[in-house]
Amino acid sequence: MKIGLVSLGCPKNLVDSETMLGLIHEQQITITNDPAEADLIIINTCGFIESAKEESINTILQMGEYKTTGTCKYLIITGCLGQRYAEELLENIPEADAVIGTECYEDIAYVIQRVTQGERFIMLESLKKAELAPPIPAPRILTTPDYMAYLKIAEGCDNCCSYCIIPKLRGPYVSKPFEQVLGEAKALVDKGVKELIVVAQDTTRYGEDLYGKLRLPELLSELNKLEGLKWIRVMYCYPNNFTDDLIEAFASLDKVCKYVDLPLQHASDRLLSSMNRYDTKSEVEALLNKLRQRIPGITIRTTFIVGFPGETEADFQELKAFVEAQRFDNAGVFSYSQEEGTVAADLPEQIDTQIKEERFHELMSLQAQISEDMHHNMEDMILEVLVEGCDEENPDLVFGRSYKEAPNIDGSIFVENAGSVQAGEFIKVKILQGFTYEMVGERI
Template identity: 70%
Template sequence: GPYTSRPYDEVMAEARSLAAHGVKELIVVAQDTTRYGEDLTGKLLLPQLLRDLNELEGIKWIRVMYLYPNNFTDDLIAAFAECDKVCKYIDIPLQHASDRLLESMNRYDTRAQVEELLAKLRERIPGITIRTTFIVGFPGETDEDFAELMDFVEKQRFENAGVFQYSQEEGTVAGAMENQIEPEVKENRYHELMALQAGISEEIHQEREDEELDVIVEGFDEENPALAVGRSYHEAPDIDGNIFIENAAELEVGQMVRVRILQGFTYEMVAELV
């Protein structure tokens, strides 16, 4: 069915209630979050929503997930840059880099348009982290298409990226397409792209060594209770890695603390309290 936005006042009322109950991080998410409000007023309301949420007392972070590139307006970029509580974390599902495959997926953007947007985001939002997702093995994906995707990922150096193998589903347009990719080819491409991204993520985490970050404490290591587990604005819950804080037995879940990164690994970092 069509996109349906929750009423603006209802969203704000829930956010106020969460803030009143001590919630520190709000996550704004939809099927395509950039389109919020389009069906309510004919306008894209996400920039205004972020500015209003940014005024709420008690909230420390506002994280926005699932932002498609074609409605990523200059006003939305400005909201990310201006609002101090909005995490400089962009979750933008790109799916591929081959124009031919993007068209086959019914995506509205070309590789050149995406590259232009990514450059603008990095220029206008200091300290930005970009997460994305890709699909390998979509029907008709050639070796050349996959090589183009690998080249794109290598050049863009995303902080976080997820990779999925295309799954043929009965009753879908793509499921009925010719040139379905063999399972072993999909598997090989998945591992190759994941290995490339793992190396990039590790390099970025190592570059953060000695950097100071605010981290929200989410729990403690089962084997070592003095080792707290948390996240900075660079990591979304459940999908990105964690930061392990040494000598942190006195901390409490939900507490926000300042740490210094000691070591960076592929998916995790180790830190000490400042």
């Protein structure tokens, strides 16, 4: 039997997919990248916002067609959409044989066994939930390039932002044991990984539930000791838990990228309160000033939501002024998505779709100009670049990232006259030109 897996959504979901692939491989089952030749297809879905749900449904239907056009006999739906709409999916998608929830990834071998025996079912609770034994790290088959990997340090979320369904889909915040995380990291580095990207719904909260204190600074200090590791990149930091100890870790640990991913969502105190965010605008401004003062060369990435219920034109203009004043290196913008089951979905003063789209494009346009200006200001700067590939027609033109760019969400650096170099190597590059989403440089 051959099994194919399609992973949608965020890097945290990708780690879950890699775990399932590892467990499938342990069963000596063949894994294929071609769904047309798979006997069983697993779709690990995202259900965070409306666009993600649409992508997940479309992918499920596309994969379901292989039951007619390919060799596929069984279809398993998992991930956040499966957790959220299990009954509806099984009822309305006849091609689906099983829908399993976000607790059940490590039960995938059991699920496959039941499905191939002809059962059609929903499973939302893990067989291992009642086990008291210490968790054993599940095997993973990396789907990222062999020089980088995601390191997930926690499951779930306790923040309960009013617009977000994740706590209901993923449960409360549960840190992985400290030694387990270190063991996973060491195993990845031993395989040749040079960049570890630390992820969780909230990385800054790490350790609070298990140890009664925030242990991300300590974790970064231990990861920094791993021989062979070059970069440690931390994503999904919340401002309320960005302590002085964590700032010191970013500033002093040589392998920790001076790159802070800090979702802020808005600048209006009234809306921040309605979103159930912990910080005020002035508190965020104070943190940003401290980060820039204490971490030389820092790059700050953030995200914002426009069109949240009750957002007035004055609120939006306040957000624009904040973005203009802070001049973030990179920022993602989302139009508010009214998600059933969230507090914000029932708030009055829902914003018209057209207004949300206009504000989205206006803020994106502003940030694009800021990013272009920031990249122009980097001309003549010398950066260390992780090579990720080369142009098919011109092998001397390679592309990669510096510490200032995270994979998939930030831009690339294109390097001319790079010479003989392989993906995963680090080279010194002088920036020649900066554009909105990319830069061009030459190897030195």
